[in-house]
Amino acid sequence: MGTFFQAISDGVLEGGVYGLMAVGLTLIFGVLDIINIAQGIMVILGAYLSYVLWTHLHIDVFVGLLITIPTMFIIGVAIQYLFIRPLRGRERTSMSLLACYAVAIITEGLLYQHFGSNYLSMNTYWTSPKAEIKIFGYYLPYIYLLGFALAVLFVVAIYLMLYRTQFGRSVRATMQDHTAARLVGIDVNRVAAITFGIGVGVTAAGGMVFGELNAFNPNTGYDLISRLLAIVILGGMGSIGGALGASVLVLTLASLVDVYWNPEWSTVVFYGALVLVLVFRPQGLFGRKEARAQ
Amino acid sequence: MKSLALWRGVGLAMLLAVAAIIPLGNDVVLTEVGVLVLMYVGAAVAWNIFSGFTGYISLGAAVFFGSGVYTVALITKHLNLVGGVVFALYPLGGLVAAVIAVPFGLIALRVRRHTFVVVTIAVFFIFQLMASNFSWTGGAVGLIPPFLNWDAATVWNPFYYTALIIAVVSAVLAWAIWGSRFGLQLRAIRDDEDRARGLGVKTMRVKLAAFVISAFILGTLGGLYFYFQSDALPQYAFNPFFDLTIALMAFLGGFGTLAGPIFGALLLEPYLGWAQQQVTNTYVAQVVLGALFLVVIIFLPRGLLPTVGEKLTAIQASRQRRAAEQKTGPPPGVPIGAATAGSPAEQTTRSAS
Numbered sequence: 006m007g008t009f010f011q012a013i014s015d016g017v018l019e020g021g022v023y024g025l026m027a028v029g030l031t032l033i034f035g036v037l038d039i040i041n042i043a044q045g046i047m048v049i050l051g052a053y054l055s056y057v058l059w060t061h062l063h064i065d066v067f068v069g070l071l072i073t074i075p076t077m078f079i080i081g082v083a084i085q086y087l088f089i090r091p092l093r094g095r096e097r098t099s100m101s102l103l104a105c106y107a108v109a110i111i112t113e114g115l116l117y118q119h120f121g122s123n124y125l126s127m128n129t130y131w132t133s134p135k136a137e138i139k140i141f142g143y144y145l146p147y148i149y150l151l152g153f154a155l156a157v158l159f160v161v162a163i164y165l166m167l168y169r170t171q172f173g174r175s176v177r178a179t180m181q182d183h184t185a186a187r188l189v190g191i192d193v194n195r196v197a198a199i200t201f202g203i204g205v206g207v208t209a210a211g212g213m214v215f216g217e218l219n220a221f222n223p224n225t226g227y228d229l230i231s232r233l234l235a236i237v238i239l240g241g242m243g244s245i246g247g248a249l250g251a252s253v254l255v256l257t258l259a260s261l262v263d264v265y266w267n268p269e270w271s272t273v274v275f276y277g278a279l280v281l282v283l284v285f286r287p288q289g290l291f292g293r294k295e296a297r298a299q
Numbered sequence: 300m301k302s303l304a305l306w307r308g309v310g311l312a313m314l315l316a317v318a319a320i321i322p323l324g325n326d327v328v329l330t331e332v333g334v335l336v337l338m339y340v341g342a343a344v345a346w347n348i349f350s351g352f353t354g355y356i357s358l359g360a361a362v363f364f365g366s367g368v369y370t371v372a373l374i375t376k377h378l379n380l381v382g383g384v385v386f387a388l389y390p391l392g393g394l395v396a397a398v399i400a401v402p403f404g405l406i407a408l409r410v411r412r413h414t415f416v417v418v419t420i421a422v423f424f425i426f427q428l429m430a431s432n433f434s435w436t437g438g439a440v441g442l443i444p445p446f447l448n449w450d451a452a453t454v455w456n457p458f459y460y461t462a463l464i465i466a467v468v469s470a471v472l473a474w475a476i477w478g479s480r481f482g483l484q485l486r487a488i489r490d491d492e493d494r495a496r497g498l499g500v501k502t503m504r505v506k507l508a509a510f511v512i513s514a515f516i517l518g519t520l521g522g523l524y525f526y527f528q529s530d531a532l533p534q535y536a537f538n539p540f541f542d543l544t545i546a547l548m549a550f551l552g553g554f555g556t557l558a559g560p561i562f563g564a565l566l567l568e569p570y571l572g573w574a575q576q577q578v579t580n581t582y583v584a585q586v587v588l589g590a591l592f593l594v595v596i597i598f599l600p601r602g603l604l605p606t607v608g609e610k611l612t613a614i615q616a617s618r619q620r621r622a623a624e625q626k627t628g629p630p631p632g633v634p635i636g637a638a639t640a641g642s643p644a645e646q647t648t649r650s651a652s
Contacts, residue, residue, distance in 0.1 A: 088597065092597065098413065103592065104597070106543060107596070110588065110589040111593075113585065114583070115586060117585075118586075234420065234421065238414060238417055242413070270432070272428055273425065273428060276422070279418070283410060283414075
């Protein structure tokens with residue numbers, strides 16, 4: 006029974022971290038109607054940034070977020086401005102997906118070039134065995150708790166931004182109808198660029214926590230993006246609460262498979278769940294019935 | 300227009316003639332590169348038959364390719380086959396891939412656009428995972444074919460001609476589908492799926508048929524690749540770069556056109572092969588590939604061939620207009636070229652909207 010609850014708590018807490026990365030992805034999809042397939046490698050880039058700040062400048066990874074998040078935000082805005090905005094024509098949405106893929110393999114190549122293919126892991130206070138707390142006989146590492154707290158904080162911040170600010174109002178208007186939003190005077194391009202920036206910016210936090218929890222190399226991005234995509238589709242594309250719910254659900258399942266069966270197969274849970282859901286509910290667990298018209 | 304068709308025929312015949320005599324030079328390296336180029340021509344054409352014609356962009360082509368690789372690998376392993384008989388096995392790889400395509404298609408083709416792309420990626424990763432985790436696939440060690448005791452100078456020739464046959468057959472098949480009722484249904488789906496269904500196209504059946512045909516060709520190529528590469532490893536049989544490369548080839552030449560994927564593969568694969576040999580680390584080649592991809596989608600979103608073709612038509616039209624002007628003097632008001640239906644300018648505005 007002890008391992009059962011340990012598996013559940015690990016799954017829920019890690020689910021929060023994945024939820025944070027998935028929220029960025031689903032936000033970008035909702036507003037720009039494109040899938041940022043580079044989200045996985047951006048998470049890894051965020052992890053590398055935190056790693057560099059820690060190993061070379063000895064800046065604590067949590068303090069380093071003050072630097073990495075704005076950096077990733079700027080990278081996101083630049084990607085949107087340079088590679089997504091110029092796309093035109095009928096095949097625009099599919100093209101944007103391929104453009105993101107191209108950005109991903111360029112980033113991956115540059116990371117390989119600079120850091121090599123060795124797996125890196127962070128040796129910070131947070132990864133040491135003493136950084137954990139014992140509650141009711143279960144060991145909970147601080148990084149899990151803080152990562153979960155960070156995820157909740159960011160999701161709440163994004164939620165407040167969307168539903169309590171003027172900018173959020175324009176974002177939601179753009180999500181509903183591009184043309185109508187433009188007609189009422191919303192600068193849709195600006196909204197798109199900033200949303201892309203926010204979506205990529207949160208990967209800095211996600212990547213930092215991911216890097217603390219796992220060893221990573223540039224190739225890890227592929228594994229990550231396929232998991233994130235499964236989560237986003239499970240939750241229903243464009244649904245922020247859905248992304249968070251789905252990631253907690255799937256990570257808990259994966260954690261149980263991990264403990265009771267075999268870690269190798271826990272990845273199958275992601276895709277198995279995805280295929281099952283698509284057979285019975287193509288719009289995702291929390292998605293709206295009608296997909297957005299093109 | 301008639302001269303254009305003639306030129307096209309002559310060009311095609313010359314291309315085939317050059318392709319047919321390449322192995323006769325007994326240049327082993329050239330033939331080896333040739334096999335890869337022809338395989339990619341076949342793969343890009345096969346990908347285009349489904350994705351290009353229907354507009355459903357699939358990044359799961361490697362599922363079929365890899366299934367072909369493993370099918371042939373497992374059959375030879377269990378039957379201890381050696382010698383030329385192995386070439387008869389390639390269509391079996393295609394058959395297994397086609398069988399896999401049916402449930403894959405039934406699930407994936409329920410969703411459209413982005414979600415479809417993502418589902419194909421997910422299925423791809425499931426297959427890669429299975430290949431590296433099951434014991435009967437050899438796991439991470441993979442499978443090795445029996446040694447082919449052939450003359451070193453001409454060892455690639457049978458592979459070359461098999462790849463040539465597969466490439467030509469795929470291209471002819473694509474051409475036959477393009478003009479047929481089936482092809483028109485596929486293109487109607489690409490333009491507007493709901494309307495196509497409203498007009499009586501059985502969309503699911505039609506999409507699935509194209510998906511299965513595409514899978515068969517890719518699986519056959521996978522079988523060929525197993526002997527050519529002489530191993531079946533999870534990361535090469537199910538390679539995400541394979542998906543990306545053939546998509547890039549099709550987009551480079553002209554997405555959804557007949558000649559586009561062939562042209563794109565002929566242009567790109569030699570570069571990729573060269574880059575792999577020249578550059579000491581492959582990461583530079585990877586960055587260049589990504590950058591090339593971006594340049595193509597941003598500046599040539601419709602591919603080289605349609606864009607160049609349009610330019611040629613525009614030049615021809617302006618030349619005709621000038622000739623007409625010289626004969627009759629400057630036209631009153633309306634330029635002659637603009638009045639003809641389907642003039643390049645009109646086509647550009649239509650596609651941009």
